[in-house]
Amino acid sequence: MRYFVTTAIAYTNGDPHIGHAYEIILGDVIGRYHRTFNGNAFFLTGVDQHGQKVQQAAQKIGVAPYDFVRGLTDKFLALWNKLEIQKDGWAATTDPRHKRAVQKVLQELYDRGQLFKQRYSGYYSVRQEQFLTDKERNEQGEFGPEWGEVIFFEEENWYFPLAKHKEWLRNFVETHPHFVIPEFRRQELLNAIDRLSGDLCVSRPKERLSWGIEFPFDPDYVTFVWFDALLNYLTFAGYLAEPGSGLPDFGELWPCRGHIIGKDIMVPAHGIYWPIMLHAMQFSDVQMPRLVVHGWWNVEGHKMSKSLGNVIDPDTLADAYGPEALRYYLMRDVVTGHDADFSEERLVLRYNTDLANDLGNLINRTINMSQRYRKGVLAQRNSPVAGFAEHTSRALANYRDRFEQYMVNEAIEAAWDLVSRANALVEQSAPWHMAKDPGQKDQLDAVLYTLAETCRILALLVSPILPSAAERILSQLKASDFRGTAWGELPDGHVLGLPTPIFPRIEQINDY
RNA sequence: GCCAGGGUAGCUCAGUGGUAGAGCAGGGGACUCAUAAGCCCUUGGUCGGGAGUUCAACUCUCCCCCCUGGCACCA
Numbered sequence: 001m002r003y004f005v006t007t008a009i010a011y012t013n014g015d016p017h018i019g020h021a022y023e024i025i026l027g028d029v030i031g032r033y034h035r036t037f038n039g040n041a042f043f044l045t046g047v048d049q050h051g052q053k054v055q056q057a058a059q060k061i062g063v064a065p066y067d068f069v070r071g072l073t074d075k076f077l078a079l080w081n082k083l084e085i086q087k088d089g090w091a092a093t094t095d096p097r098h099k100r101a102v103q104k105v106l107q108e109l110y111d112r113g114q115l116f117k118q119r120y121s122g123y124y125s126v127r128q129e130q131f132l133t134d135k136e137r138n139e140q141g142e143f144g145p146e147w148g149e150v151i152f153f154e155e156e157n158w159y160f161p162l163a164k165h166k167e168w169l170r171n172f173v174e175t176h177p178h179f180v181i182p183e184f185r186r187q188e189l190l191n192a193i194d195r196l197s198g199d200l201c202v203s204r205p206k207e208r209l210s211w212g213i214e215f216p217f218d219p220d221y222v223t224f225v226w227f228d229a230l231l232n233y234l235t236f237a238g239y240l241a242e243p244g245s246g247l248p249d250f251g252e253l254w255p256c257r258g259h260i261i262g263k264d265i266m267v268p269a270h271g272i273y274w275p276i277m278l279h280a281m282q283f284s285d286v287q288m289p290r291l292v293v294h295g296w297w298n299v300e301g302h303k304m305s306k307s308l309g310n311v312i313d314p315d316t317l318a319d320a321y322g323p324e325a326l327r328y329y330l331m332r333d334v335v336t337g338h339d340a341d342f343s344e345e346r347l348v349l350r351y352n353t354d355l356a357n358d359l360g361n362l363i364n365r366t367i368n369m370s371q372r373y374r375k376g377v378l379a380q381r382n383s384p385v386a387g388f389a390e391h392t393s394r395a396l397a398n399y400r401d402r403f404e405q406y407m408v409n410e411a412i413e414a415a416w417d418l419v420s421r422a423n424a425l426v427e428q429s430a431p432w433h434m435a436k437d438p439g440q441k442d443q444l445d446a447v448l449y450t451l452a453e454t455c456r457i458l459a460l461l462v463s464p465i466l467p468s469a470a471e472r473i474l475s476q477l478k479a480s481d482f483r484g485t486a487w488g489e490l491p492d493g494h495v496l497g498l499p500t501p502i503f504p505r506i507e508q509i510n511d512y
Numbered sequence: 513g514c515c516a517g518g519g520u521a522g523c524u525c526a527g528u529g530g531u532a533g534a535g536c537a538g539g540g541g542a543c544u545c546a547u548a549a550g551c552c553c554u555u556g557g558u559c560g561g562g563a564g565u566u567c568a569a570c571u572c573u574c575c576c577c578c579c580u581g582g583c584a585c586c587a
Contacts, residue, residue: 424550
């Protein structure tokens with residue numbers, strides 16, 4: 001089995017913002033963690049390219065829908081590349097392999113009587129792409145401006161029955177407390193399940209929406225939103241894939257260990273539609289995925305929104321401060337699941353304090369002292385300073401435990417406990433004094449070895465979050481071939497490289 | 513109106529029946545290997561308000577106020 005983790009697929013009707021970047025970095029970090037510490041992972045992310053909004057936006061500027069989404073898709077890909085995202089799969093919903101698998105799923109559901117056709121007439125919001133009921137009317141009995149253009153029409157569509165799976169779903173969520181991380185979202189989901197009624201409309205007639213996946217048994221229709229988008233988690237994991245497709249072995253990946261999503265799409269899409277779809281497709285309870293629901297990034301206390309003009313552009317930030325400062329800040333300054341407040345000042349503070357001052361300087365002074373007092377040669381492999389091997393294994397255990405729960409910020413804190421101990425060790429032992437006293441030769445060797453070995457392990461601990469910095473650290477320690485997490489991998493007589501600041505301080509907040 | 517979560521040091525938060533904690537910010541000190549980084553010490557709080565249970569309440573019970581999220585309803 002491989003640890004399978006996904007993000008939601010980004011809708012290609014606008015530029016990526018900090019929320020997209022946060023989510024994909026979290027997925028990347030989780031994937032890298034499992035690759036390094038548990039041997040394997042499969043990280044899937046992608047783009048949601050179909051739908052009415054895309055069709056309309058493309059029409060407006062006079063290009064074909066495919067060309068329109070390709071442009072935005074390239075933009076996302078370029079940014080993910082800049083942010084050092086290491087993805088194992090790329091879920092672009094216009095991929096023919098996805099289309100074929102979605103059609104197979106639809107056909108199967110149809111064959112088993114899980115889809116039915118029904119005529120419906122009523123008011124419809126063009127902007128929100130949904131039928132309106134009296135619930136949506138405002139005080140004046142009208143449909144407010146938030147719905148945009150509202151039209152009345154009658155239409156026949158395909159429906160997926162939700163309500164008949166309600167009891168199963170409620171029971172499933174009640175008996176599987178870990179279905180949703182963090183725990184506090186569960187009650188919200190249970191409340192939503194209690195209110196569940198009706199069926200999900202899963203089609204649109206082609207005359208109205210052609211930019212989608214055709215129904216195999218009714219070619220006048222295409223699939224609508226969630227049936228297309230949610231199924232990416234299966235189709236790009238190799239579900240119903242044809243031989244030679246280049247997709248992974250589904251049996252090795254499923255069930256997904258974490259669908260990383262924003263709190264806005266837990267209910268109803270991922271918490272209700274998705275498990276019911278899987279259940280209807282005859283996935284058993286143990287084959288259900290887990291949801292990891294994160295909060296939103298606010299900006300100085302306000303919601304980020306286009307109308308407020310406070311949308312944070314991760315591309316600009318990465319250019320201004322570097323991808324590592326951004327990755328570190330987004331992972332360190334938020335409690336997984338809760339909202340966070342974005343501040344450029346905090347980003348710079350976190351970088352300078354944690355990375356430049358604490359960790360970077362520790363590595364720099366460690367290597368520098370070794371060079372100065374021992375020409376970079378390590379000795380005393382078997383006698384670390386008292387307690388350090390234990391501190392390291394405790395920090396590692398803590399770090400791993402926190403990572404398994406997606407609490408990346410707490411995992412980072414566990415690693416920094418080690419950083420503080422190492423910096424304190426330098427002060428307490430004062431190698432610059434030891435170096436002047438030949439009688440303390442062995443003690444000095446022990447301190448220098450302990451510090452170097454701690455730095456090596458720290459490089460491994462930060463590697464999921466700061467992959468290229470970790471390589472720079474290992475390279476300076478000449479330890480690129482020593483990647484075990486156990487204490488004492490650096491051999492007696494090992495020679496360190498020369499020190500160069502790993503994280504140069506950011507001296508001022510950029511203007512742009 | 514209902515459900516959930518929260519109101520603890522200037523800021524972000526941890527704590528759950530027994531003399532208030534961390535990080536950051538602020539103040540002081542010793543040191544010098546280092547990216548003027550790091551280390552040590554330290555000033556801050558009537559723990560939202562009120563009542564109750566208890567030998568003892570930040571921690572339990574009740575009432576109230578405020579904030580956040582979700583849901584509902586109506587002129």
